[in-house]
Amino acid sequence: MSETHDRVEIIGQDSPEHRFSSRSIRSFVLRQGRMSGAQQRYLDEMLPRIGLPYRVEPMDLDAVFGRHGPKIFEIGFGMGETTAKIAAARPDHDFLGIEVHGPGVGALCKLVAENGLSNIRIMQHDAVEVLRDMIPDGALAGVHVFFPDPWRKARHQKRRIIQPDFLALVASKLAPGGYLHCATDWEDYAHWMLEVLAAEPALENTADGFAPRPEYRPLTKFENRGLKLGHGVWDLVFRRRT
Numbered sequence: 033m034s035e036t037h038d039r040v041e042i043i044g045q046d047s048p049e050h051r052f053s054s055r056s057i058r059s060f061v062l063r064q065g066r067m068s069g070a071q072q073r074y075l076d077e078m079l080p081r082i083g084l085p086y087r088v089e090p091m092d093l094d095a096v097f098g099r100h101g102p103k104i105f106e107i108g109f110g111m112g113e114t115t116a117k118i119a120a121a122r123p124d125h126d127f128l129g130i131e132v133h134g135p136g137v138g139a140l141c142k143l144v145a146e147n148g149l150s151n152i153r154i155m156q157h158d159a160v161e162v163l164r165d166m167i168p169d170g171a172l173a174g175v176h177v178f179f180p181d182p183w184r185k186a187r188h189q190k191r192r193i194i195q196p197d198f199l200a201l202v203a204s205k206l207a208p209g210g211y212l213h214c215a216t217d218w219e220d221y222a223h224w225m226l227e228v229l230a231a232e233p234a235l236e237n238t239a240d241g242f243a244p245r246p247e248y249r250p251l252t253k254f255e256n257r258g259l260k261l262g263h264g265v266w267d268l269v270f271r272r273r274t
């Protein structure tokens with residue numbers, strides 16, 4: 033079954049074009065990805081329980097998670113390993129993970145089921161639209177953007193998600209004191225992030241430049257391999273000014 037077909041089934045919208053229509057430059061390209069049988073099974077089982085549909089309407093996040101508590105918004109969770117580990121280690125926080133790639137959504141559904149995690153909700157949609165249309169201002173305790181696509185070629189850099197407009201949007205959704213944590217293994221993008229983040233007046237750096245990796249962000253297998261080969265990883269943690 034194609035990813036496109038999966039998405040239509042999951043969310044019940046008419047077409048991918050309908051779902052991803054309102055921004056012209058996007059930070060992702062929809063890849064045709066095959067779901068494994070297990071991903072599809074867990075997706076079918078879990079998404080009715082933990083998946084949320086995209087709507088142009090603010091959500092009541094406490095109602096969504098069934099409790100009052102800090103809410104973390106993750107953009108582009110990939111296959112969800114980091115999301116699941118952080119959610120397990122921080123049971124007092126609620127995590128709303130957003131990803132456009134179908135097999136990744138299936139993979140995180142599987143991790144949620146296998147680990148009995150009750151503090152994760154998932155959306156398969158453009159995270160920028162979700163943030164803009166569904167998250168009330170000041171509602172988030174944190175935003176995670178881990179290893180966003182680096183869009184290495186100069187002519188593609190307009191697709192990088194970390195841009196001035198995006199950061200102004202993130203800042204408006206963070207509660208005062210709330211944090212934005214970005215990580216990348218692409219040096220050029222790390223410096224781009226630092227420059228754009230430092231220029232956003234509503235945010236302040238928690239470190240002098242790049243931050244040490246916060247303990248809650250686990251090292252991924254991919255990252256570990258890169259570090260052993262001498263490649264760098266850069267974390268940036270900024271807070272919304274109070």
Ligand SMILES: C[S@@+](CC[C@H](N)C(=O)[O-])C[C@H]1O[C@@H](n2cnc3c(N)ncnc32)[C@H](O)[C@@H]1O
Nearest residue numbers: 059060108109110131132133158159178179181
């Ligand atoms: C390089 S991967 C990193 C995945 C994961 N964060 C990790 O650390 O392994 C970037 C992911 O972000 C997703 N993505 C990019 N832009 C997005 C957007 N606007 N909304 C939702 N997902 C997005 C892509 O589909 C991709 O899976």
